[in-house]
Amino acid sequence: MAEEKSQASSSKMLTLKASDGVLFEVELNIAKEMKTVQAYIDDCEDIETIPIPNVLGKHLAIVIEYIKKTNEEYDAEFEKQWNMDDLQLLLLAANYLNISGLQECLCKAIAKRIENKSPEYVRKVFNIENDHSPEEEAKLRKEYKWAFEGVDKD
């Protein structure tokens, strides 16, 4: 039976250890969606616990849930639950763990949220320092005046 078959092939469990020590037991086929993890499994066959030093337990839980549930409907609703900070951290996690579907989903979500915002807002969101001189910035604002119409108030 199909159910049994998938059970058998995924009966091997792995433990992932988040940066804050939280442990997650996941099925092999779920862990394999994280290409970074897959690479380590390929390298060292006898692994049981894999440390994920860059990702907090909170975010690793969300990532694992995503892998289990991802489909068109789920993806469309997924990003709505998280604030901007979490979205960025999830993106970094997805990038580190090399999960392309989740990266796509998160990039689109973040883009959607900043699309109509001002440059000041974007700098705050991404913690970016403005390295333009005032003259340079003034010149850009003048040249692309049309791009500043209809922007959301901060």
Next chain:
Amino acid sequence: MEKCVPMAAGKNEDLKYEVSNNNNRINVHIPDDIAFSILSKLPIKSLKRFGCVRKSWSLLFENPYFMNMLRNHFLYNNNRHCSDYGGDTFLFLYEPLRPHYYRASFYLLSNDKFEDRIKLDLPPPFDGEDIAMYILSSVSVNGIFCLGKDTRRGIVNSFQAALWNPATAEVMGIPPSPDESVPPYRDPFFIFHGFGYDNVRDDYKLIRYITFFQVVDEEEDVPYEDRSYDPLLQIYSLRSNTWRILDVNIPDGYDISMIDFEKPVGVYMDGVCHWWGTTDFGNGEGYLVRLVVLNESIALISNRFKATTFHISILVELGVKESWIKLFIVGPIPSLDWPIAVGKKGGICFRQTNDELVWIDLSTQIIDEIGVKGERYCYQMGIYKESLLCIGGIND
């Protein structure tokens, strides 16, 4: 006994975050390559605005790596009308029945392949042998086409138009406008036409610009001072089944697409009709230009006369001439002659010098033959989505 293997330092060595004490904001640092992935999914207008954020972002359009990402997103990720992509492609062309004898043909292609075509009969009076027939604005709106036919005898012009729903075979002729049946002292000359949909009033409209020639008639009794040769801009509404004159000033000196093979059809998108005009009367550098709709944007495909490299620029913001951005270059591909239309999947249909039509994928530049040949310059192509809309039912 578990075996822990430390992960080797990866690409995110500079990954760090700390929770700051004030309002619990986390200082996340996103490296450039990930930031670019986010930025490549933004509309171009946003990208131009965000050039102010930092220096490297003001140079995005000069970064080939970034531009590739942007182009790919532009071509393949138009979420707005994904449902439209379930439609067919219509192809209107003049096929050679025998050498120098062409007949207008109308096809629906599925999957953009000529082999999966259905030929539809054009309704009268468009089923004749006229070579001056076309689809206004190269578009089908809610499954409806507006067919047009120019007839010229000497300098006398007459123009017939009809609305057509191929799915139901319903045809409705557009009545001539009273200003066409002009006093004998002038003859109309049709400069440009357009067809589109008014979504505020749920109405289908035609727009037309006419200028006049003076006709010398010794028996004409209207005094010269009372005559008018002023050009007219008229609009027809299906709901009211009438024409009316629009009081809009068309700037003098614009010559709308008067290259002899380019019909004055323009394009329609989102409630707006667009035409390509020129104020350059022969002193220019010999550029050929085709106005098209590319993935929900107005675009220009241009090349130097006889050159086989085509530049594609899109108009980011309607009404802002500074917002033309060059996005793609196609070629040099020696076999290419002239662009025809934009297809559904990020491809452009070109006519080759051997009369064959081909698809060129904009991201890979791979050429795919469509399998059809036709008369030079008389092609129109676009997206078609079948509907059972009853044209007659729209009349009030």
